Amino acid sequence: MKIGVFDSGIGGLTVVKSLLEHQLFEEIVYYGDTARVPYGSKDKNTIIRYGIEAVEMFKNFELDMIVVACNTASAYALNDMNATASCPVIGVVEAGVLACANVLEDKNANILVLGTKATVRSKAYENGLKSLQFNNVNSLATPLFVPIVEEELGESEILDVTMKHYFKDVTSPDALILGCTHFPIIERQLQNHFGQNTKLIHSGDAIVEYLNQKFDLSEKYPEPKLQFFASDNPEALRQIAHKWLGL
Ligand code: DGL
Numbered sequence: 001m002k003i004g005v006f007d008s009g010i011g012g013l014t015v016v017k018s019l020l021e022h023q024l025f026e027e028i029v030y031y032g033d034t035a036r037v038p039y040g041s042k043d044k045n046t047i048i049r050y051g052i053e054a055v056e057m058f059k060n061f062e063l064d065m066i067v068v069a070c071n072t073a074s075a076y077a078l079n080d081m082n083a084t085a086s087c088p089v090i091g092v093v094e095a096g097v098l099a100c101a102n103v104l105e106d107k108n109a110n111i112l113v114l115g116t117k118a119t120v121r122s123k124a125y126e127n128g129l130k131s132l133q134f135n136n137v138n139s140l141a142t143p144l145f146v147p148i149v150e151e152e153l154g155e156s157e158i159l160d161v162t163m164k165h166y167f168k169d170v171t172s173p174d175a176l177i178l179g180c181t182h183f184p185i186i187e188r189q190l191q192n193h194f195g196q197n198t199k200l201i202h203s204g205d206a207i208v209e210y211l212n213q214k215f216d217l218s219e220k221y222p223e224p225k226l227q228f229f230a231s232d233n234p235e236a237l238r239q240i241a242h243k244w245l246g247l
Contacts, residue, residue, distance in 0.1 A: 011181025040116020051077025
């Protein structure tokens with residue numbers, strides 16, 4: 001199995017990390033659109049166009065499937081990407097919705113989705129969860145977490161102040177959806193802030209669960225071939241990939 005993983009930038013490496021931990025694929029081709037990140041501040045048509053262009057880029061490889069690790073692109077561009085691709089294109093939003101539903105028994109559970117402005121505006125998580133009868137869903141755009149992660153300021157006061165700013169009126173939810181690729185990097189800090197009773201939903205784990213349900217991925221690949229591409233400064237992306245993935 002050969003898979004393409006797409007993200008607006010480096011954040012999708014958190015999804016690659018989960019795929020590697022579970023040894024699901026023989027070959028992973030990662031593409032980060034680093035020249036045009038962030039997608040979270042763009043409008044729908046732009047995000048769709050970028051998503052289609054990513055599929056075109058992946059046509060250089062004979063892929064069995066494409067995972068859209070970017071929540072923003074998953075929220076807007078999945079249908080158009082599927083229409084353009086010759087293999088299945090799977091997004092993290094649907095996987096995250098199902099993973100959230102799996103950990104909650106109570107349909108009145110209080111769910112909070114954190115994401116980019118575009119993801120929050122799309123209501124993709126709310127609509128998915130509402131279709132599963134979860135009606136107590138709130139979303140909050142927390143885009144400043146993206147540069148904080150990219151600048152490796154996860155252990156800094158800047159993150160503390162930003163969390164205080166965003167969460168000043170927020171009570172701890174039963175489930176917190178990390179609806180942005182970067183947020184798993186500050187998972188521990190978010191868990192500490194909201195407390196251990198809040199269940200965190202991580203796109204990487206969610207997609208692994210989803211892929212295992214939908215496809216026969218019983219074969220394991222402990223030493224997959226990895227390739228990293230970026231639309232700008234691919235060397236910087238490769239360096240972060242080595243660091244985050246411990247390669
Ligand atoms: N990758 C994006 C996401 O998961 C976050 C960064 C961006 O705004 O492009 O929504």
